[in-house]
Amino acid sequence: MGASKAIEQCLTLTPSFDASGLLACITIDAATGEVLMLAYMNEEALRRSIETGEAWYWSRSRRELWHKGATSGQTQRITEMRVDCDQDALLIKVEVAGDGSACHTGHRTCFYRKVALDRRSVGTPALIMND
């Protein structure tokens, strides 16, 4: 069994961090399944997320550990964590505290704009606000 099959089949969490030491993490709403955001965790953020049961990320723009909601009040309680086949991506289900928004813009989800695919023949695609 090659290294990759071992990672796909093993029953131990053996995360495969990228060259920057990060895993992508998809965060979804525990109640509705809606995708709220995509962020990154380094080893320390993953350890804290597992130990505290709240989402910690690594902010690539600020280059620092980030306890989601620590300042805004919208902390994320993790109810479930999954890992993908090659263990380089995580999926967490969360309950968002405070006003329930996951995006710093105030939207519930970061994915509040839809790409207007039906207008794709006329150059740069437009975006439609769609929360």
Add this chain to the structure above:
Amino acid sequence: MGASKAIEQCLTLTPSFDASGLLACITIDAATGEVLMLAYMNEEALRRSIETGEAWYWSRSRRELWHKGATSGQTQRITEMRVDCDQDALLIKVEVAGDGSACHTGHRTCFYRKVALDRRSVGTPALIMND
């Protein structure tokens, strides 16, 4: 209005590729909303995805454009595309052809293992098969 607010509020798709020229892309099942996989698109993969209406990715391991399902038959027809606040991540809703599995392991989703968070006090977390 700063550059970041402009990106958050504009109604034009202006993707922010990372240092490797990639955007993270979350792929979900159009019918159920289930998260199927996380992959990456470079500019060419994004262009082809928009133009053909089928998912194209950039394979980081093989370092090549990747028309998902071209060999397996499990192509992904895109019914909706969203972009996040800072335009460095995409969300696509897809209808999977063939046997409906999105993962090369044969699982429907790449996230077929759950992290055993309740056993987190005893060292390395275990994984539970859970498709």
